[in-house]
Each structure stands twice: as C-alpha cells, then as structure tokens.
Amino acid sequence: MDNLATIFSGDLQQLHPADIADRIQRMPLDQVADILRTLPAPLAGEALAELEDEIKAELLQEFSELELADLFQKLEHNDTTDLLGELDDSLQRTVLEQLPDDVSVPVQALLQYEEDTAGGIMSDRFIALAMDETIESSQQQLRRAAQFSTEDISYLYVVDHDQRLRGVASFRDLVFGSPHKKVADIMQESVTFLRVTDDQEEISRQFAHYHYLALPVLDQQDRVVGVVKASDVLEIAREEATEDMQLMVGLSGEERVLTPWRKSLPGRLPWLYVNLVTAFAAAAVIAFYESTIAHWTALAIFLPVVAGQGGNAGMQTLTVIIRDMALGEITRGDGRRALLKELFLGIANGLAIGLAVGLVAYLWKGSIALSLVACSAMILTHLVAGLAGVMIPFSLKFLKVDPAMASSIFITTITDLAGFLFFLGFATMAMRWLGVVP
Amino acid sequence: MDNLATIFSGDLQQLHPADIADRIQRMPLDQVADILRTLPAPLAGEALAELEDEIKAELLQEFSELELADLFQKLEHNDTTDLLGELDDSLQRTVLEQLPDDVSVPVQALLQYEEDTAGGIMSDRFIALAMDETIESSQQQLRRAAQFSTEDISYLYVVDHDQRLRGVASFRDLVFGSPHKKVADIMQESVTFLRVTDDQEEISRQFAHYHYLALPVLDQQDRVVGVVKASDVLEIAREEATEDMQLMVGLSGEERVLTPWRKSLPGRLPWLYVNLVTAFAAAAVIAFYESTIAHWTALAIFLPVVAGQGGNAGMQTLTVIIRDMALGEITRGDGRRALLKELFLGIANGLAIGLAVGLVAYLWKGSIALSLVACSAMILTHLVAGLAGVMIPFSLKFLKVDPAMASSIFITTITDLAGFLFFLGFATMAMRWLGVVP
Structure with a gap:
C-alpha cells in the first residue's frame, strides 16, 4: 500500500x-x-x-x-x-x-472571524506601503518582497503609522515615479474597501456590480488586515447560488453528491415532514368536499392537474424573484411592480391554461359543467400562484429569513390549497345551486 | 424635462x-x-x-x-x-x-465571436511583450502604456514575431530584472490559456477550480487576442446559476423582475403547456382507477399527499445532482455512486414518511387497509423519486441537453405517475383480492 x-x-x-x-x-x-x-x-x-x-x-x-x-x-x-x-x-x-x-x-x-464574512474569506498576503516613505525606499521594499506572487501586487495599499488605510497606489506609478517623491504624492485617496464583518453574499454582489479584481479589508480601527480577490469571490458566488437552489427545495444548502446518505438524511427528512404537514392541509380541503367527490368522481381526476399547474406557475414566479433578490437586482418599489406584472401574467397564463383544461374536460367527460368549473378554477389558481410567488419571498425577506428557505414548499402549499378550494368549491356550488347532476 | x-x-x-x-x-x-x-x-x-x-x-x-x-x-x-x-x-x-x-x-x-465564449467575454486590453526584446526596452513600453490601468498589467504575456503566446512574465521580474537581459530569459514558459471558442460555463469552472485572476485567450493560430478576468467570470457564474435555476422550473433562463409581462409570457406559457400534458398523464392514471375511487372516496384525499411528497423528495435529489453537474463536481462513476446513495435515502425517507402517513390515515379514517396502502405506496414513491432524481439529469446530459432544462416538470411527472399507480393500484388490489370493504 x-x-x-x-x-x-x-x-x-x-x-x-x-x-x-x-x-x-x-x-x-x-x-x-x-x-x-x-x-x-x-x-x-x-x-x-x-x-x-x-x-x-x-x-x-x-x-x-x-x-x-x-x-x-x-x-x-x-x-x-x-x-x-x-x-x-x-x-x-x-x-x-x-x-x-x-x-x-x-x-x-x-x-x-466568521467563515462567511470578509474576515473569513480574506488573505493576509498583501503589500502595504507607508505613506511618508519615499518612492525609492518603497521600490526597495517591493524588490525584497520576493515571496509575493504577481497577483498579490495588483494593488498596493498605502497606510499611515497606525496601519490605517489612506490610499491606493498603482504599481506603475510607483515603479516609474520620481524616486524622491513620497508615496503619499502618487497615491489615490479614494479607495473602496470592505469591513471584516461584511457578509459574503453582499461582497459577491459588490464585486459583480463594480467588477473589482480585489478589495482591501479593514478592521474596526480602519487598519488594513487583508485582501479579498475576485477569484475567491467567484467560488463564493457559486456556493451561494448552490445554497439558494438547495434551500428552495428543502435541502441543507451544503449537500453534495459525495455527501454520504447518512449525513444527507438529517438535511432532507425534516423538510419532507414539513411538506407532509402542508400536504395534509391540502388533503383536509379535499376531505371537506369528500361528499362532492363521492357524487362526482370525475373531479378526483382533475385534482392533480389543478395542483400541478398552480405549483409550476408559482415556482416560475418565485424563482425569478428569489434569484433577482440574491443578485441584488431588486430595489424598493419592485415588489409592487412585480405584483402588477404577475397579475397580468396570471390572467394571461390562467386564461390560456384554463381554456385548454376546460376543453379537455369537455372532450373527455362530455360535461360542460365540469369544463366551466375546471376552467374558472384554473384561471384563479394561476392568479394566486403569481401573486403568492411574489409575496412569499418578500415576506420571508421582511421577516429576515433567507427568502429561498423552503419557499417551494410554501408556494405549493398555497397553490394546492387555492386550487382545491376553487375547483371543489365551484363544483359544489354548481351541484348545489345550479342543479348540475354529474 | x-x-x-x-x-x-x-x-x-x-x-x-x-x-x-x-x-x-x-x-x-x-x-x-x-x-x-x-x-x-x-x-x-x-x-x-x-x-x-x-x-x-x-x-x-x-x-x-x-x-x-x-x-x-x-x-x-x-x-x-x-x-x-x-x-x-x-x-x-x-x-x-x-x-x-x-x-x-x-x-x-x-x-x-459568440457571446457566451471566451472570445465574446474577453477584453482586448492587455500588454504583450516581444520575447526577444531586452528588459530595458520592455520597461519603456510599459512606461508609455499610460492608458492601461493597474488591473491590465496583472499579467504580462510574452509573444513571438507572429503574436503567438510563448510565456508569461511577472511584472516584478520585469521591473527589477537586469536591463540587458531578454524578456525570454525571465518569462515562465508554461502558461494556462483559453481558446476563443471555449464555452463560458467551462471557463467559469476553470476559474473557480484554479483560482485564476486572469487568463490569456488564443485564436486558432495560437495568437494572444484577449484576456478574461476573474471579475468578468464572476458575473458569468451568477448568470449561469440564474439560468440553471430558471430552466429547472420551466423559464427562459433570462427573465428578470424588470422583464415586462408580455415578454415573460412566451418564456413561461410553453412550459406550462408541457406541464399540463404531463399532468393529464397523471390524471389518466387516476381515471383508470376511477371506479376504485368511486367506491372508496377517502383515497382521493390522499392523492395530493402522495404526489406532493414524491415531488418534493425528487426535487431534493434532482437539485443536488444538477447543481453538482454545473459546478463540475461530478466525475465519471458518480452516477452509480449517486444511485446507491439515493437507494438508501429513498428507503430511509420512504419509511419515515410512509409510517407517518400510515399513522395519520389510520387515525383519521380508522382504516388499517388505507393505512397499509398509503404507507407502502409512500415508501415505493420515495424510492422512485430518488432514483429518477439521479437518472433524469444524467439522461439529459447524455442526450446533450442542459440537465436543468424543465427537469422539475419531468421529475414531478414521474413521481406523480409512480405515486398514483402505487397508491391506487395497491388500493384496488386490496379491494379486489383481499376483500377490503371501505
């Protein structure tokens, strides 16, 4: 061996x-x-x-x-x-x-530092120049810094006596500047920086927004203590996206194919139980209308269609919102804008799907009543799906919970409940008040 | 105005x-x-x-x-x-x-160049040094390159007379090297590079894997024509993740909150129709057992529970696989490994959920037969959900289709079909062969 x-x-x-x-x-x-x-x-x-x-x-x-x-x-x-x-x-x-x-x-x-903060991500390999040094002596400092790779000197941070960040110098200016000038004379004073406590999701957003290659990290006393590079943030962005996708469907956020099944189980099973509770809530709606179904069994056939369509439409909306939130592309006022958009989309999709379902119902079962009930339930369910797809992530965010958290379970619960209520409710009304005899 | x-x-x-x-x-x-x-x-x-x-x-x-x-x-x-x-x-x-x-x-x-290739992403601002120039004259070239920012000179690419990539030089070596040496003497010959035609998803994987800050891009004649930076790749990684999440639920991959509803509709509706077709396939299974449900209406109550649980469990597996594929963390042989893992998880989750469902069925409806039917259907459905969650993305990949493409629709179709078949099939058998009278 x-x-x-x-x-x-x-x-x-x-x-x-x-x-x-x-x-x-x-x-x-x-x-x-x-x-x-x-x-x-x-x-x-x-x-x-x-x-x-x-x-x-x-x-x-x-x-x-x-x-x-x-x-x-x-x-x-x-x-x-x-x-x-x-x-x-x-x-x-x-x-x-x-x-x-x-x-x-x-x-x-x-x-x-916490793992998912700037302090936890940063490297402590960077070059800091003293602002009152001459360019010549700084050049010598760089020459000596033999253990640093090219990447580490992309940016040269300029600090005062207390290691506090005061500016950033370009390598070219330093190398080609007149030797007796001070570093302070060639530095640029306005520098974007991170704090050790900054959250990695926010850091990823900043890097993507401004296309930084690297940013210095400051502690509470404004001292430069590290540097975060775009290459580190790339991995974080991929991890954050993975986490969001996993959270949405009720996973731990950290499961990989290599994760042994015994370790995966505690990440998955609790959410399956949550899903079970919500599924029974939907089942209770059906139970409420059990006598309707007993008289009109064809209704049972359409239950998965109602649930499936509503769930899928809701997931479409939800996914757009959650992802835009993660990318930082949603600003204040977008909630109302999104609701309005989903209102139109819900009506349009609902009509398109509702008419199709109504037509199939009529052709299959030959019942105009069933056709009308299915069509109208479908339209309303799509509307609810779209609006809930906006409101769930916004509510979770308002409650300071990750908007991706188990959101697919929440949305399907709402669409199932709404779908069954509309569909079986309309069917019951049709039987009771319109005298429809299945 | x-x-x-x-x-x-x-x-x-x-x-x-x-x-x-x-x-x-x-x-x-x-x-x-x-x-x-x-x-x-x-x-x-x-x-x-x-x-x-x-x-x-x-x-x-x-x-x-x-x-x-x-x-x-x-x-x-x-x-x-x-x-x-x-x-x-x-x-x-x-x-x-x-x-x-x-x-x-x-x-x-x-x-x-195509938008989603290295050629489409790269910047053409980079510095190329001639390998047979002296270090002194290269230094002068750098001094003149006033329009270049610090970022552009993170790496200096060394080329021959035909602009073909021959090496990479560190800025420090160039600046502090003896002036009369040739660039070729200080360059490092082994350089990682991209081709103009390289796909952006693959580029994102390479950057994340090796933590590059930048890579040169070569055309068919090995000439350096551009450079891709980690900051560009970060945006791509975020876009790719967004696309995957959207494709999974049947979206165009490019919808944003700001997308007007009229533009969103053609991206969403076709997949809702696909979902509708698959929902009717599941409905057909229920229709096949309509007479069973007519005799035993309590079964209808449990249909959404069976479908919801199977769908959720399937989505958990699917999400892990699809995301690991996108991250490039899946290698050959992982398919079998994943199937084995899901086999165990399916049995474990199935037992845990199946027993719970069986218990609720007994307490609610007082029927041991219903309890056993629901429990056993649940176990088998979870097993199918796990295995299908592995096989769908692997099959799509084998067919050279994006494994994320509408995969949530495929998985819920399979879990719905399997769930209804098991649940209503077992119920029918119980009535017919075991003489269960609901």
Missing part, C-alpha cells in the same frame, strides 16, 4: 493542487492520507485545502497533531485557518501550539 | 457607471436617453453598458446612429461589442461606419 501511494504520488506532484484533490477525494480516507504523506510539504497542504469540505473534516482525523502542524506550516494562512476550522476546539489548540509563532499568531488572528 | 435631466445628471457624474445604471434603469426610456445625453462621453457609454440587457436593446432605439457612434467611441471595445450585439445587422453596420478605424477594426474583430 505505502509503495503504491509513493508511485502514485510521483505522478501527482506534476499536478495543480486542485487537480490532485480531484484525483484523490473519491478514494478511501486512509489511502488519501497515505498519498498526502508522500507529497512534499507545501503541495500536500495545498491539495488538502482544495478537498471538498465534506471530506476535509473526516480526513484530518487521520493525521496526528504533529503531522497536521507539518502540513500547515508552509500553507497560506487563510487556508490553514479554513482547515483548522474543521477541527474541534481542543485539537485546534494543540495543533496551534505545535506551529511556530510566525504562523500561529497570524492564523489565530484570522480564526477570530 | 431637459433641464431636469441636466440637474439630475450633475449628481450622477459623481457616481460609478454601475450605480448610474441602477439609478436610471427603472425610468421611462426617453428619460433615460435624455439623461445619458447630458453625461460626458465615456461615462454615458459606460453607464449604458452597465444597464440590464432587458433595457439595452430598447433604449438603443432612442439614439441616432451618430449619437451611438459618439457613445461608443471612448468605450472599452468589448463593451461596444456587447452593445452593438443588441442592434439589428443593418443598424450595426451603419454605426460601425460612423466609428473611426482604430475603434471599428478591433470591435469588428470581437464581433465575430
């Missing part, structure tokens, strides 16, 4: 850490650990950092504290922080104690 | 073009045009480029060819290309003729 791992790892060393992670993450955990042990120090840690979260936590259990400290030593501090976050508190402390101070101190500083 | 627009535009000039777009895009089109006319040339064009696609096409009609040429003149070429793409062919040609050659030639070069 060890031998096999060694041979395999020889090939892996040529690869990007993200590709190594892809190759090994579907293997049994002990094999993954063996392979990582044979890889050179920075690469092994980098590959570990690229593994899916699902696997990280369990895989880290395979290593001793010493091995972990070894893996983390040459890693970027924010990668180390992410990995340490997967460990329980006592193990985290033990590993931190094994690390040299120049690693453990900055890592502990990063560990204090 | 003109006066008002002028006053308003004075405030706007302080803002980022993206914020100007946000402020004005909910106004009537003629007002938006008036405001843009009062803004200085580059800013007006930039704000125009930031408007939502929904509005761009119609707004452009408000301007004359000359005005358009004026708006486009100082814009980045890829922004001009995007805007020209909204015009019909003849108007596009007229505007191009009004533009000076140094704008129209590069813009026409960009216009040849």
Whole structure:
C-alpha cells in the first residue's frame, strides 16, 4: 500500500493542487492520507485545502497533531485557518501550539472571524506601503518582497503609522515615479474597501456590480488586515447560488453528491415532514368536499392537474424573484411592480391554461359543467400562484429569513390549497345551486 | 424635462457607471436617453453598458446612429461589442461606419465571436511583450502604456514575431530584472490559456477550480487576442446559476423582475403547456382507477399527499445532482455512486414518511387497509423519486441537453405517475383480492 501511494504520488506532484484533490477525494480516507504523506510539504497542504469540505473534516482525523502542524506550516494562512476550522476546539489548540509563532499568531488572528464574512474569506498576503516613505525606499521594499506572487501586487495599499488605510497606489506609478517623491504624492485617496464583518453574499454582489479584481479589508480601527480577490469571490458566488437552489427545495444548502446518505438524511427528512404537514392541509380541503367527490368522481381526476399547474406557475414566479433578490437586482418599489406584472401574467397564463383544461374536460367527460368549473378554477389558481410567488419571498425577506428557505414548499402549499378550494368549491356550488347532476 | 435631466445628471457624474445604471434603469426610456445625453462621453457609454440587457436593446432605439457612434467611441471595445450585439445587422453596420478605424477594426474583430465564449467575454486590453526584446526596452513600453490601468498589467504575456503566446512574465521580474537581459530569459514558459471558442460555463469552472485572476485567450493560430478576468467570470457564474435555476422550473433562463409581462409570457406559457400534458398523464392514471375511487372516496384525499411528497423528495435529489453537474463536481462513476446513495435515502425517507402517513390515515379514517396502502405506496414513491432524481439529469446530459432544462416538470411527472399507480393500484388490489370493504 505505502509503495503504491509513493508511485502514485510521483505522478501527482506534476499536478495543480486542485487537480490532485480531484484525483484523490473519491478514494478511501486512509489511502488519501497515505498519498498526502508522500507529497512534499507545501503541495500536500495545498491539495488538502482544495478537498471538498465534506471530506476535509473526516480526513484530518487521520493525521496526528504533529503531522497536521507539518502540513500547515508552509500553507497560506487563510487556508490553514479554513482547515483548522474543521477541527474541534481542543485539537485546534494543540495543533496551534505545535506551529511556530510566525504562523500561529497570524492564523489565530484570522480564526477570530466568521467563515462567511470578509474576515473569513480574506488573505493576509498583501503589500502595504507607508505613506511618508519615499518612492525609492518603497521600490526597495517591493524588490525584497520576493515571496509575493504577481497577483498579490495588483494593488498596493498605502497606510499611515497606525496601519490605517489612506490610499491606493498603482504599481506603475510607483515603479516609474520620481524616486524622491513620497508615496503619499502618487497615491489615490479614494479607495473602496470592505469591513471584516461584511457578509459574503453582499461582497459577491459588490464585486459583480463594480467588477473589482480585489478589495482591501479593514478592521474596526480602519487598519488594513487583508485582501479579498475576485477569484475567491467567484467560488463564493457559486456556493451561494448552490445554497439558494438547495434551500428552495428543502435541502441543507451544503449537500453534495459525495455527501454520504447518512449525513444527507438529517438535511432532507425534516423538510419532507414539513411538506407532509402542508400536504395534509391540502388533503383536509379535499376531505371537506369528500361528499362532492363521492357524487362526482370525475373531479378526483382533475385534482392533480389543478395542483400541478398552480405549483409550476408559482415556482416560475418565485424563482425569478428569489434569484433577482440574491443578485441584488431588486430595489424598493419592485415588489409592487412585480405584483402588477404577475397579475397580468396570471390572467394571461390562467386564461390560456384554463381554456385548454376546460376543453379537455369537455372532450373527455362530455360535461360542460365540469369544463366551466375546471376552467374558472384554473384561471384563479394561476392568479394566486403569481401573486403568492411574489409575496412569499418578500415576506420571508421582511421577516429576515433567507427568502429561498423552503419557499417551494410554501408556494405549493398555497397553490394546492387555492386550487382545491376553487375547483371543489365551484363544483359544489354548481351541484348545489345550479342543479348540475354529474 | 431637459433641464431636469441636466440637474439630475450633475449628481450622477459623481457616481460609478454601475450605480448610474441602477439609478436610471427603472425610468421611462426617453428619460433615460435624455439623461445619458447630458453625461460626458465615456461615462454615458459606460453607464449604458452597465444597464440590464432587458433595457439595452430598447433604449438603443432612442439614439441616432451618430449619437451611438459618439457613445461608443471612448468605450472599452468589448463593451461596444456587447452593445452593438443588441442592434439589428443593418443598424450595426451603419454605426460601425460612423466609428473611426482604430475603434471599428478591433470591435469588428470581437464581433465575430459568440457571446457566451471566451472570445465574446474577453477584453482586448492587455500588454504583450516581444520575447526577444531586452528588459530595458520592455520597461519603456510599459512606461508609455499610460492608458492601461493597474488591473491590465496583472499579467504580462510574452509573444513571438507572429503574436503567438510563448510565456508569461511577472511584472516584478520585469521591473527589477537586469536591463540587458531578454524578456525570454525571465518569462515562465508554461502558461494556462483559453481558446476563443471555449464555452463560458467551462471557463467559469476553470476559474473557480484554479483560482485564476486572469487568463490569456488564443485564436486558432495560437495568437494572444484577449484576456478574461476573474471579475468578468464572476458575473458569468451568477448568470449561469440564474439560468440553471430558471430552466429547472420551466423559464427562459433570462427573465428578470424588470422583464415586462408580455415578454415573460412566451418564456413561461410553453412550459406550462408541457406541464399540463404531463399532468393529464397523471390524471389518466387516476381515471383508470376511477371506479376504485368511486367506491372508496377517502383515497382521493390522499392523492395530493402522495404526489406532493414524491415531488418534493425528487426535487431534493434532482437539485443536488444538477447543481453538482454545473459546478463540475461530478466525475465519471458518480452516477452509480449517486444511485446507491439515493437507494438508501429513498428507503430511509420512504419509511419515515410512509409510517407517518400510515399513522395519520389510520387515525383519521380508522382504516388499517388505507393505512397499509398509503404507507407502502409512500415508501415505493420515495424510492422512485430518488432514483429518477439521479437518472433524469444524467439522461439529459447524455442526450446533450442542459440537465436543468424543465427537469422539475419531468421529475414531478414521474413521481406523480409512480405515486398514483402505487397508491391506487395497491388500493384496488386490496379491494379486489383481499376483500377490503371501505
């Protein structure tokens, strides 16, 4: 086994850490650990950092504290922080104690921030220039900064004595500027920045809106403590979209194909129970009209049509609203605008679908009464579907709940209830008051 | 009016073009045009480029060819290309003729690429260094490149006489390298790159996987023709996610809250009709068992419960698979792995929900037969929901159709059909063979 791992790892060393992670993450955990042990120090840690979260936590259990400290030593501090976050508190402390101070101190500083904030996302690798330095001495500082990659110097942040952000300098101006000028003379004073506590969804919106490649992150004292890059935000945007899609249908937001079924179950089953309660609410409406159905069984045939159409139409509206909310494309006043739009769409769709259903009902069962009942119920259900599709996410947002949260369950509940009420209610009225005999 | 627009535009000039777009895009089109006319040339064009696609096409009609040429003149070429793409062919040609050659030639070069490929996304602003130049003369080239922003020089691409990509140089090495060395001596030869024809979904995956900040784009002759930045890809990732979410529920993929209802209708109604056809397929199953329901009306009450649960469970599975596919996290062999996982989940969820439904059926209707029928139908429906949730996206992918396409309609069709067949089938068998008298 060890031998096999060694041979395999020889090939892996040529690869990007993200590709190594892809190759090994579907293997049994002990094999993954063996392979990582044979890889050179920075690469092994980098590959570990690229593994899916699902696997990280369990895989880290395979290593001793010493091995972990070894893996983390040459890693970027924010990668180390992410990995340490997967460990329980006592193990985290033990590993931190094994690390040299120049690693453990900055890592502990990063560990204090929530995972989904600017502080949790940022890298602490950036270049800060002192505003009262000369350009010449700043150039020397850059020359010495050999461990920085090209990406890290896209932006040079200018700070005062207390590390407070005062401006941003272009690399070109710094390199080609007259050597005896001060950095303060060439910097641009107005800088967009993030706060350590800024939420990642908001950060993703900002980056998409303004097309930033990177933004500095400030702490409460206005000191520059890190930088967030567009490449980090890209991953976040993909995760946020995934979470929204999952929340909508009643999932945890974090399930992946690789998630073992035992871990998926507690994420799925509670929402299935919620759905069950709402389904019984719809069933209660049918039960209320049980005697109507007993006299007119053909009604039962149309129940899934009414429910299915309303649910689908409602999901269309809901999806547009929820996604636009997530993208930050909805502003105040759009709620009313959206309601008006859905009013027209509900009538148009309702008429188009209602007439089709009415026609089928007539051709199939030869009953004009059934046809009229189905058609009118369909029109009203589409109207309710559209309006509820707007009101559910706006209400959830107003209640400060994620508007995507289980929203598909809420919308189908409303469309089912409305659909059955209209359809069976109209049928009952037709029988009772119009003397329709099925 | 003109006066008002002028006053308003004075405030706007302080803002980022993206914020100007946000402020004005909910106004009537003629007002938006008036405001843009009062803004200085580059800013007006930039704000125009930031408007939502929904509005761009119609707004452009408000301007004359000359005005358009004026708006486009100082814009980045890829922004001009995007805007020209909204015009019909003849108007596009007229505007191009009004533009000076140094704008129209590069813009026409960009216009040849499809919108959702690397060629359609890339900017043509980048710096290419000749590999056989000295570092000193390259430094002078950089010094002269005054119109380039800091972002554009994150990466310096090194090319040969035919503009073919040969390497990439770090800005720092170039600036601090010995002046008489050649660029070829300091460049790194292995460069990751995109092709002009690469699809945007794949590009988004690559950027997310490798955390690139920018990649060069090559044409068929290996010449560098542009650069794609992580900030551009971020917007694409958000659009792709939106498209997937919309496709799943039967939307066009491009609808926004701002889309007028008349434009939304043709995107939504066809899928509602598709849904209607599938709903009638489910109705046909119920019709087949109409006599069973006529004898045992309590069954009708449980129909929406069976359909609702199956649909919800199926959507959970489907969403995990579709999203993982979009993120590129699914590799070969994952189909079987996912089926196995859903088999277990289907049984577990099915048992949990089936027992609950059986219990409610017994307590509500006092019928052990109904309870057993509902419970067993529920278990099997959850199993089918899980397996179909895997097989639908994999089949669509195999057929080279977007796996998200209307997949929620497919899954609810299958779960409705299966649910009704099991539930009413078991009930019929219970009545016929077990002599159950409701």
